[in-house]
Amino acid sequence: MTGPRGRVLPVLIPSIGGLLFGYGTGGIAGVLPLVGERYGLSAWTQGAVVSAALLGAALTAPTSGRFADRFGRRPVIAAAAAVFALGTGLSAAATGPEVLVLGRFLVGLALGALSFAVPLYIAEIAPPARRGALVTLNQLMITLGLLLAYAVSYALQSGGSWRQMLAVGLVPAVALLAGMAGVPESPSWLAGAGHRERARTAAAALGLPPAPPGETSAAGPGGGTGLQAALVEAGPGRVALGVGIAVLVHLTGLNTAIYYAPTILASSGLTPSGGVLGAVLVGVCNVLSTLVTIALLDRGGRRPLMLGGLAAMAAAAAGIAATQWSDGRGGATALLLCAFIVAGAVGPAPVFWVFIAEIYPQRARGALMSLATAAHWAADFVVAMTFLPLVRTVSLGGAFAIYAGVTLAAALALARWMPETKGTALADTRTETVRV
Template sequence: MTDSQVTDAGALEARAMDVSALEARALEARALEARALEARALEDGVMKDGVMAAEAVEAGAGTEGREAPDGARGARGRVLAVLIPSTGGLLFGYGTGGIAGVLPLIGEQYGLSAWTQGVVVSAALLGAALTAPVSGRLTDRFGRRPVIAAAAAAFAAGTAVSAAAGGPAALVLGRFLVGLALGAISFAVPLYIAEIAPPARRGALVTLNQLMITIGLLLAYAVSYALQSDGAWRLMLAAGLAPALVLLVGMAGVPESPSWLESAGHRARARAAAAALGLPPAPERPAAAGPQGGGPQGGGPQGDGRRGGGAGFREALAEAGPRRVALGLGIAVLVHLTGLNTAIYYAPTILAASGLTPSGGVLGAVLVGVCNVAATVVTIALLDRGGRRPLMLGGLAAMAAAAAGIAATQWSGGHAGTTALLLCGFIVAGAVGPAPVFWVFAAEIYPRRARGALMSLATAAHWAADFVVAATFLPLVKALSLGGAFALYGAVTLAAALGLARWMPETKGISLDDTRAEPVRV
């Protein structure tokens, strides 16, 4: 073969390789286009026929490269990935509401003062306030899924200690352990759901966690009423073991958050987890110029894969800005300064003080719980349609009116039926407005790398305010009367509504990666 023939053969081979490369690029482009179309269809709620064009592997399982599930299996996976973590909301509701029916029984059995009863109720809230500040770092370092599972185990342990308590001190210890779990659950579950939800459905899916909280409260009231005549307060508490075990076992079968995997540097696993959840892959992010203090090399996605890409508190504060941080903390505290959770924790006590018998007070609390669940179902439909801001402001205004009505009823001599209806209205307004909106809004307002640290800070403030308000409610009623306490709550709620009318932006439908572009009102 001559030199010219060799040259011609080489040229032909090179052209063939170029053609093959072009064909490969074309095939890859068509695959990416099909994948994007499928992701958009899934986000709109339409499942295309056929097999999802992606690798499917459960994030955090330590293996990669399995075939993706078909449409039906993928849909089931997405449903389970929301429903199982939402069981944490059930724990939250039962763990906080279960004490409402127990309190009158142990108060009579042990002769507890108003302050001691407040300590029993608020011990869980103190534990939650201590856990919340570190929850962001834990979820950023180890992932959302392991933290939720560990919290479920801690809840089960605390519930067992509470149910077996031989006196008030052991009961307070058990409640404190339950609170440590609730602090992590209240942070990690809404964050996980927000990160796996499409923007158009995020509000509804995160509010599903709030619905589970209200169902947990209703179950706690119902169990308390069923066992009230027997005085079986230990069984009331022990019933909380069932949802804790469901959550602990169930978390082994759901994927890790693709957003966290991307931030931790596990890009292949992040793409696989996104495909398994029917989500588009996270966009590639450029490497940072150097290491970030307190975080992995390169910042976020360029980390070494051993720890998450979340920013430390100092970096997070700088990235989010003072006004955004102040807004998140302010809403976290104001939700509890309205007195919403005291109405939930002490519903039987409030109704009994209005003239009902102790068992009648618990039954009234069951009816309040039913109203709470119904209102939350309505909220799921409204949150992504009406937006976060209108529900927050409208809910606060309605709460202020209901609190004023309770105060007026008590000052005019008190009527148990009227008080029960107004208390139901107060809790329903909170279930439509501040309670669900806070968790959605807190996940949306912060930049991605700052989200873990700042959400944990907001959650800590949230629980600290809850602890203070719950611990002081009975002494406040003793000092001001029930009417005076609700008059104070109504005034604070009205002031909160007026302040947020100026400062709170709308975040409905905004991508979690784009939320920081939304300006805060001044």
């Protein structure tokens, strides 16, 4: 696989995993009101339907790093696509909430591996000068998956066709599974695994320089290292920073706005169909803002986008809270929700995945990225599971007031501790103390 086409396809094909990620997480937004009405689900049970996938992802993430280090990046992505297809089919054929939760759990197992392996693979095959943009292509595909989920939900909502909403996810899953057979393995992983000749061939096909000898690991057949050794390799500052950002991204409430967008808008005075249509408009804003991020990430850097995005999210969340506590709600809430998600799409969401691929040294990268991803999904599970009960307890305005406070606190903390990693060569990452 040589030439421009050979350099583009290895990024485009695995980025379909981002589309699965977006559809797998966002697709439940349109399904939830329909299955909630069909089966009379309580707030906690609806939270379980949403959060089952997140629990599965949190369980997969710690082990996917070891599998990716032992067997390679490509096999993990392909296996995840197959599991996603299985879980999607089971969800679409569910005869009750229990089977639906099981299917969503299987989807989550796949999402946990994809959310880790896809940005890792793209980061390792991308030139340093374009790494931010290319890894953010995965984030763009996530937003496209979310938009597709909202559009399909809107098209099928009037007929109550929630099974078809879920089944659409089979198409990109099969495409990803078939496409991964045609892309090369990461040269960085091949070099670390001791396959020097294959690494040179793969690097040449991708238009990259040969992996430096220093990337070869003595840690084992997969070129990775165990978690305990990885903690020492990277240093406590980098480990704490990666895990901390992983958790903070979700404590802002960003994904609750994605998973529950139709529910939030419907509770703000819009009709159910109006809520789904509002979610489609939010999805469009999300895609457009991610296109802007791709242009900015390698120019402006990781740190300004993260801090600016968090500050804008805090302001938008505070605006949603204020709107909910006043008389005017529906249209204003839709606009502020769009601003909230746009700020997250420009800052925390894409920067997190690029940052954790750049902050860790090669031998520790698989283990520590999977650790950060596990923390990321665990936080997502807790926040998504508790959102509806939180709204019942403190109101929608109260919930977003809490998110505004947490987001502002996160921005202030990262202003102190987050370094800039733009342009860093992955092989050059060292264990020095993290500093701004």
